[in-house]
Amino acid sequence: MKFNTLVIHGGIDGDKATGAVTVPIYQTSTYKQKAVGEHTGYEYSRTGNPTREALEKLIADLEGGYRGFAFGSGMAALSSILMLFKSGDHIIIGDDVYGGTYRVVDKVFSHLGIVYDAVDTTSVDNIRKAVKHNTKAIIVETPSNPLMKLTDIAAVSEIAKEQNLLLVVDNTFMTPYLQRPLELGADIVVHSATKYLGGHSDVVAGLVAVNTEALAEKLHFVQNSVGAILGPQDSWLLIKGIRTLALRMDRHCENATKIAQWLLLQTWVKKVYYPGLDSKVTHYEKQMKDYGGMISFEVASQDIVDKIMSDLKVITLAESLGGIESLISVPAKMTHASVPPEKRQALGIKDTLIRLSVGVEDVEDIIKDLRPFI
Numbered sequence: 310m311k312f313n314t315l316v317i318h319g320g321i322d323g324d325k326a327t328g329a330v331t332v333p334i335y336q337t338s339t340y341k342q343k344a345v346g347e348h349t350g351y352e353y354s355r356t357g358n359p360t361r362e363a364l365e366k367l368i369a370d371l372e373g374g375y376r377g378f379a380f381g382s383g384m385a386a387l388s389s390i391l392m393l394f395k396s397g398d399h400i401i402i403g404d405d406v407y408g409g410t411y412r413v414v415d416k417v418f419s420h421l422g423i424v425y426d427a428v429d430t431t432s433v434d435n436i437r438k439a440v441k442h443n444t445k446a447i448i449v450e451t452p453s454n455p456l457m458k459l460t461d462i463a464a465v466s467e468i469a470k471e472q473n474l475l476l477v478v479d480n481t482f483m484t485p486y487l488q489r490p491l492e493l494g495a496d497i498v499v500h501s502a503t504k505y506l507g508g509h510s511d512v513v514a515g516l517v518a519v520n521t522e523a524l525a526e527k528l529h530f531v532q533n534s535v536g537a538i539l540g541p542q543d544s545w546l547l548i549k550g551i552r553t554l555a556l557r558m559d560r561h562c563e564n565a566t567k568i569a570q571w572l573l574l575q576t577w578v579k580k581v582y583y584p585g586l587d588s589k590v591t592h593y594e595k596q597m598k599d600y601g602g603m604i605s606f607e608v609a610s611q612d613i614v615d616k617i618m619s620d621l622k623v624i625t626l627a628e629s630l631g632g633i634e635s636l637i638s639v640p641a642k643m644t645h646a647s648v649p650p651e652k653r654q655a656l657g658i659k660d661t662l663i664r665l666s667v668g669v670e671d672v673e674d675i676i677k678d679l680r681p682f683i
């Protein structure tokens with residue numbers, strides 16, 4: 310099946326018992342057994358639930374994985390992946406990974422003895438240099454947030470294979486419609502499904518797909534042990550969101566390209582960060598089908614930031630991303646406020662940097678909101 314069909318019919322499609330075309334919400338915690346120990350394959354909903362399983366099969370199909378997992382949030386998914394490691398293990402993370410990922414590695418797992426180094430993963434050499442005798446995994450995000458830096462997944466996977474490390478790719482910004490890390494050699498792909506996969510800013514969830522049975526068994530053991538599962542109602546909502554992923558992503562990309570090109574022409578815009586505009590990007594074109602819906606841009610003054618933010622009619626001033634509605638934020642004051650100012654400066658996250666999650670509205674209306682001088 311081609312992707313556009315898979316996104317509609319992948320996973321468990323409909324309900325065999327009644328013919329219902331959507332998967333029912335199995336709002337149950339437990340399952341009746343015929344005799345002691347003789348069950349239907351479901352015993353208890355932390356371990357397995359048919360609605361969640363339909364979603365898990367769907368993400369496995371879309372990412373081309375061996376098995377999928379649905380968690381209560383993107384962070385629950387990432388934390389469960391980190392629980393595959395033990396005290397004394399070393400991991401390498403990107404130096405501008407999602408703030409919550411950095412926080413859980415730096416403040417939670419480091420207390421449990423898992424050590425890390427944060428490196429600029431856009432250079433494969435940096436990763437190679439950071440590998441130690443106890444390194445077990447590399448976690449990368451591409452494009453990164455908010456500066457849209459790209460990492461060559463296939464090149465990183467070569468180092469990972471050579472050094473026997475797990476390669477984990479956070480594919481939240483791209484979705485499997487635009488980028489499939491497992492096909493490029495990653496072992497685990499993780500999503501904040503809260504963003505594009507759900508697509509409607511109405512559910513917080515995490516999804517994972519893994520490439521082997523051995524990894525699937527280990528991760529299921531962690532998921533069942535720690536209980537970081539997604540409930541059946543949210544699982545259903547997420548399936549509903551994913552069914553229109555291909556349609557939405559096409560419009561997100563089309564709108565974002567037009568807006569990025571328009572921003573480039575504005576005298577008050579100092580820099581535009583959108584992968585599709587960078588001539589160096591051709592090198593990575595093989596890994597991404599299109600460039601997604603996220604744009605960051607730096608404006609000439611604080612005054613311009615204030616003008617744009619104070620007169621929004623269509624775009625919503627909010628954190629998060631990936632919904633059908635356009636969302637705008639100032640990373641230095643919002644999503645990245647907890648990053649120390651010197652580190653923000655070093656990373657290039659200026660106070661005049663604006664991040665836009667381009668929605669699927671009419672592009673003219675979004676652009677009208679971005680004009681600071683009307």
Ligand SMILES: *Cc1c(COP(=O)(O)O)cnc(C)c1O
Nearest residue numbers: 382383384407479481501503514
């Ligand atoms: C939002 C986000 C997360 C965290 O996901 P939650 O669903 O908010 O827990 C992880 N990675 C990236 C890239 C994100 O944007």
